[in-house]
Amino acid sequence: MKKLITILALCIATSTNAQVDFKKYFKxxxxxxxxxxxxxxxxxEVFSVTDGLQTFTLETPYDYNLALGxxxxxxxxxxxKAQTFxxxxxxxxxxxxxxxxxxxxxxxFELDYKRQQGIDYLDQHHFVRFVEDKYxxxxxxxxxxxxxxxxxxxxxxxxxxxxxxxxxNAGAVQRLSEPYGYDPLAExxxxxxxIHYTYLALQEGYNVDVAASEYFSPDGELVATSxxxxxxxxxxxxxxxxxxxxxxxxxxxxxxxVVFGCDYYKYTKTFxxxxxxxxMPYHLDGGNDYSYHKYEGSQWLDYSGGLIFGYKLxxxxxxxxxxxxxxxxxxxxxxxxxxxxYVIF
Numbered sequence: 001m002k003k004l005i006t007i008l009a010l011c012i013a014t015s016t017n018a019q020v021d022f023k024k025y026f027k028x029x030x031x032x033x034x035x036x037x038x039x040x041x042x043x044x045e046v047f048s049v050t051d052g053l054q055t056f057t058l059e060t061p062y063d064y065n066l067a068l069g070x071x072x073x074x075x076x077x078x079x080x081k082a083q084t085f086x087x088x089x090x091x092x093x094x095x096x097x098x099x100x101x102x103x104x105x106x107x108x109f110e111l112d113y114k115r116q117q118g119i120d121y122l123d124q125h126h127f128v129r130f131v132e133d134k135y136x137x138x139x140x141x142x143x144x145x146x147x148x149x150x151x152x153x154x155x156x157x158x159x160x161x162x163x164x165x166x167x168x169n170a171g172a173v174q175r176l177s178e179p180y181g182y183d184p185l186a187e188x189x190x191x192x193x194x195i196h197y198t199y200l201a202l203q204e205g206y207n208v209d210v211a212a213s214e215y216f217s218p219d220g221e222l223v224a225t226s227x228x229x230x231x232x233x234x235x236x237x238x239x240x241x242x243x244x245x246x247x248x249x250x251x252x253x254x255x256x257x258v259v260f261g262c263d264y265y266k267y268t269k270t271f272x273x274x275x276x277x278x279x280m281p282y283h284l285d286g287g288n289d290y291s292y293h294k295y296e297g298s299q300w301l302d303y304s305g306g307l308i309f310g311y312k313l314x315x316x317x318x319x320x321x322x323x324x325x326x327x328x329x330x331x332x333x334x335x336x337x338x339x340x341x342y343v344i345f
Contacts, residue, residue: 025105029072032086037064040117060118065089069110074101076274077267078310093324093335096306097276098138098157098169098263099131106131121145135159136169147333151177155259166264173259173280176252179288180329181295184246185239197235204242206234253291256284257302270312277305292329302328316343 040060047055067087076094100106105128112123127140136157143150157171188195198208205218208230215224215234224230257280264275280302285293292300306324313319323336 026072029070029107030086031070033068034085034087034089035064035066036087036089037062039063040115061115063114063116065112065114067110067112069108071108071110073106073108076101076265076272078272078274078308091335093306093322094274094308095125095127096304096324096326097274098136098261098278099159099167099276100129101265103131103133105129116146119145131159133159133161136171144333147331149328149331149333151175151328157259157261165266167262169259169261169263171259173257175255175257175328177255177329178247179250179253179290179292180331181292182247182250182290183295184243195239197231197239200242201235201238204238206238250290253288254286255292256286258282272308272310274308275306277303279303295330304328316345317341 040063043060044058045055046058047053067089069086071086073092073095079092079094095108107126107128109126110124112121114121114123122143123145124141124143127138129136129138136155136159139152139154141152153173153175155171155173157169159167159169161167185195188197188200190196202208207216207220209215213226214222215230217223217234223234259278259280261278262276264273266273282299283293283302285291304324304326308322310320311318318341319339320341321336321338323334323338325334325336326332
C-alpha cells in the first residue's frame with residue numbers, strides 16, 4: 001500500500017498544477033464494496049475397491065468474491081453506462097490502455113478476495129496514470145492468481161499526438177517482481193534430463209521404506225503404499241511445494257526496460273475501434289544471479305495490447321470483437337470475445 005500511495009503522490013506532484021486539490025481529483029470517483037457468490041462445480045462420487053467397495057463424495061465449496069475498490073476512469077463512447085451500483089464483477093478491458101478518454105489523473109484500486117472451484121485467491125489491480133499531450137506517467141500493481149503473475153510497474157513516457165485519434169509514446173519502464181527466470185529444480189536435473197526426485201524428497205523430510213513399499217510425509221503420515229502412487233501423486237505435489245518454497249526465499253528483482261507504445265481511438269454511433277499496444281524490446285541486465293537474462297540467454301520481447309471493435313451494419317445487425325493479450329517474462333494472460341447481435345423488430 002505504501003508503494004501505491006507513493007505513486008499517487010508522484011503523479012499528482014508531476015502534474016501541471018502546483019496546488020493539490022483533492023476534491024478535484026476525487027470528483028466523480030466511486031468507492032465500492034460488494035460480495036458475490038454462487039455454487040461451484042457439482043459434487044463428484046469416487047469409488048474405491050481397496051478394502052471392499054467404498055464410495056466417497058468430493059465436495060467443492062461454493063464460489064465467492066469479496067471486492068473492495070475505488071475507481072475514477074472516464075468511460076469510452078462504446079462502453080455501456082455503469083449499473084446503478086458497482087458490484088465488483090465489472091471488467092472493463094479498456095482499463096489496460098495507455099491513455100484514457102480524457103487527460104489528467106485517473107486511477108483504480110481494487111482488491112478481490114475470491115474462491116473459485118475450491119481454490120482461494122487474492123487478486124489485486126491498482127493503477128494511477130496521469131496523461132497530458134506530451135507525456136504519460138503511470139504506476140501499476142497487478143496480482144492475478146489464475147495467470148500466476150504478480151508485479152509492480154512504473155513508466156515514464158514521451159507522447160507524440162499525430163491527431164486526436166492516434167498517438168505514439170516511448171520511454172522507460174521499471175518492473176519489480178519475483179525472479180521469474182529462476183528454476184529451483186535446475187540443480188536437481190541429472191545428466192540424462194531426469195530429476196533426482198527421491199533424493200530431493202528425502203532432503204525435504206519424506207521417508208521411504210522400500211521393503212514395505214511405504215512412503216511417509218515429513219509429518220509422518222503414510223501418503224503412498226506403492227511406487228506408482230508415490231511417483232504419480234506424491235512427487236508432483238512435493239516438487240510444486242519445493243519450487244514455491246525456494247521462490248519465496250528470494251528477494252524481488254527490479255528490471256529496467258525500454259518501451260514503445262501506441263493508442264488509436266475512433267468512435268461513432270455505428271462504428272468504433274480502440275487499439276493500444278506496448279512493446280519492450282530491450283532490458284537492462286543488472287547482473288543479478290537470478291535475472292531473466294540468465295534464463296533467456298539474451299534479450300527477449302515483452303508486449304501487451306488490446307483491440308475493441310464494433311460495427312452496426314444497420315439498425316438490426318451488428319458485430320463486435322474484443323480482446324487483450326499480455327506476455328511478460330514467461331507468463332501469458334489474455335481474454336477475448338466476439339459475436340453478432342441481431343435486434344428483432
